[in-house]
Amino acid sequence: MRLLLVLLLLLGCRGADLPAADLSAERFATRGKIMKIDGHTLEIQHERISKMRTVDGTLEPMEPMTMVFSATSAAPIEQIAVGDLVKVEFTTHYRTDAVLRLVSIEKLPAGTTLELPR
Numbered sequence: 001m002r003l004l005l006v007l008l009l010l011l012g013c014r015g016a017d018l019p020a021a022d023l024s025a026e027r028f029a030t031r032g033k034i035m036k037i038d039g040h041t042l043e044i045q046h047e048r049i050s051k052m053r054t055v056d057g058t059l060e061p062m063e064p065m066t067m068v069f070s071a072t073s074a075a076p077i078e079q080i081a082v083g084d085l086v087k088v089e090f091t092t093h094y095r096t097d098a099v100l101r102l103v104s105i106e107k108l109p110a111g112t113t114l115e116l117p118r
């Protein structure tokens with residue numbers, strides 16, 4: 001019984017449990033490098049994003065930086081490791097605990113050159 005509880009807790013922390021219902025929502029794309037993985041959240045150093053919806057509702061570019069993204073069932077991260085180069089699509093959910101939700105994540109070949117600040 002206790003083992004089952006522990007298993008459930010572990011599964012809960014794996015976090016591909018955010019709804020993927022946002023698949024029809026406005027999505028944005030970037031590429032970047034995985035800097036840190038903590039449960040279902042990832043820190044990704046991302047390239048410039050040409051246009052992204054801001055908290056004010058406007059569309060604006062975003063310069064390269066490191067941001068926190070949340071995995072969802074649409075973009076599981078079991079195969080993703082720190083140091084991987086990835087191409088991602090995400091949706092924005094301001095005023096929630098998971099503002100930037102991945103709707104796709106795809107590994108790029110190891111030698112891919114990204115436009116990131118040194």
Ligand SMILES: [Cu+2]
Nearest residue numbers: 062065066067
């Ligand atoms: Cu950013």
